Amino acid sequence: MDSPTVNLSLGINLNSNPPHYPDDDPTDHLVEELNRMNTENERLTKLLTVVCENYKTTQTQLADLVMQKNDNNRKRVAEDDIFPTNYYVEGDSYKRFKEIKTDVSRVLVRADPSNKSLVVKDGYQWRKYGQKVTRDNPSPRAYYKCSFAPNCPVKKKVQRSVEDASIIVATYEGEHNHTMSSSSPREPHQNLVSTTSSSSPRAKSVSAGHNKDVEIDRMHQPKLCTDVVAEGTAPLVQQFLVEKMASSLTRNPSFTEALAAAISTKILEYDLMDGW
DNA sequence: CGCCTTTGACCCGCGC
């Protein structure tokens, strides 16, 4: 793919050594310092916005490329042509089709560890129908079903990540056959796209690579989500980009705080805007 | 009263 050489050196100049003021009036210095901080914060916010926009654009392009590749490689299964029943007859008994997996998408959500309830508000209405403890994860896994429409087949599994209690991994399965309440019918913002786990060894009907992923980042601690993206099935380009950005940013320790603050305000604006 | 969560039982596929 033609990579338009993104300038990854963000040129962050945080001026971590404030000038030493003469000590005639300390409050003036504080006010001045505060103003300087505000200006810096504003600048960082703008910078962050630009970075996010670029990131989103890159993600969209990557998603398009992946989808094109999938369409070229395999015959696309139309969603409406899926058999009405998931069972077939073998001998005198019904058996269930295993490979009817519609589409699975994985979503990474960062939330503060104190949030014990795994209720992730993503615009839909979910009814919890189960909870199990899994083998290799101390936190339980919750099972939800979309209860917005009576026959909506969408399910999701929610579980905290291993060894990082501030990350919630939600796995969506299926597609909604209804719209999202009274919200705007336009597409929701796609921030992160991860690959489907469609690598079944002998899958007859291949799942269409049609996944919509959203990453919501609730940052309370100045920790970037590099590990999360790296651990998943993220494409290499995305991995590289994120790691590059993270290394650029984390090199400056005081940047993470400003970044967290900027993201918090951004997310608040986002929430108000979308009416979550 | 309707919708939700909780929670143990149940089911089912898989490996031994």
Place this chain on the structure above:
DNA sequence: GCGCGGGTCAAAGGCG
């Protein structure tokens, strides 16, 4: 068959 692990059911209870 049996045990195990993951997924689902459904009764019971909570809540506005």
